[in-house]
Amino acid sequence: MSYFANTPKPPYFAVIFTSTLVNTEKNNRENESSYDEMATRMVELASKQPGFLGIESARQDLGITVSYWSDLESIKQWKLNEEHQSAQKLGRSDWYSAFKVRISKVERDYNL
Amino acid sequence: MSYFANTPKPPYFAVIFTSTLVNTEKNNRENESSYDEMATRMVELASKQPGFLGIESARQDLGITVSYWSDLESIKQWKLNEEHQSAQKLGRSDWYSAFKVRISKVERDYNL
Numbered sequence: 001m002s003y004f005a006n007t008p009k010p011p012y013f014a015v016i017f018t019s020t021l022v023n024t025e026k027n028n029r030e031n032e033s034s035y036d037e038m039a040t041r042m043v044e045l046a047s048k049q050p051g052f053l054g055i056e057s058a059r060q061d062l063g064i065t066v067s068y069w070s071d072l073e074s075i076k077q078w079k080l081n082e083e084h085q086s087a088q089k090l091g092r093s094d095w096y097s098a099f100k101v102r103i104s105k106v107e108r109d110y111n112l
Numbered sequence: 113m114s115y116f117a118n119t120p121k122p123p124y125f126a127v128i129f130t131s132t133l134v135n136t137e138k139n140n141r142e143n144e145s146s147y148d149e150m151a152t153r154m155v156e157l158a159s160k161q162p163g164f165l166g167i168e169s170a171r172q173d174l175g176i177t178v179s180y181w182s183d184l185e186s187i188k189q190w191k192l193n194e195e196h197q198s199a200q201k202l203g204r205s206d207w208y209s210a211f212k213v214r215i216s217k218v219e220r221d222y223n224l
Contacts, residue, residue, distance in 0.1 A: 016128065064169075064178065066176065098223065100221060104219060107216060110212075111213065112204055
């Protein structure tokens with residue numbers, strides 16, 4: 001299994017989502033586990049959306065998730081997805097202390 | 113201290129660098145430590161380059177580093193930086209089992 005998203009030749013779009021989770025002191029194990037479940041479910045759900053090209057993720061103090069999409073309309077529809085909207089609401093109220101979303105157009109890529 | 117890059121109003125550019133490190137069985141502690149030193153030094157050096165806007169980084173199995181730049185010319189100059197070129201060479205030969213670089217233009221952002 002590859003950790004890399006197998007994206008096509010550019011151009012395509014990248015949603016760079018960076019986040020920090022709420023302090024675990026204020027939080028609890030149960031909440032952490034439900035966060036992980038939600039995150040896994042969202043990857044599963046996103047991968048079924050039209051225009052989805054792949055996703056890459058890592059978390060230390062900062063979490064970075066980059067999802068790749070064929071076009072801006074697909075990104076918009078994913079944001080409006082009903083189950084995703086519920087997760088976004090929980091994210092804002094319960095899980096994230098801060099996040100930033102950047103919508104970008106990949107113009108060029110290369111690899112080793 | 114914030115883990116988030118304090119980027120200006122878009123448009124600006126993002127270099128999404130995803131990588132996996134060589135197997136630590138084939139590697140050794142000393143090599144790992146020199147990788148960490150190199151990575152720290154590269155962040156320090158990048159932050160002094162013209163057009164540098166910020167950097168965000170996380171590593172689990174996959175490493176994701178996103179650096180932000182004001183324009184494509186600054187990205188090109190950073191790639192050509194002499195000390196960075198040496199690090200890139202070592203990265204290809206010793207540290208990375210694979211990597212992907214994606215150059216993208218951030219068109220929109222929002223945050224919590």
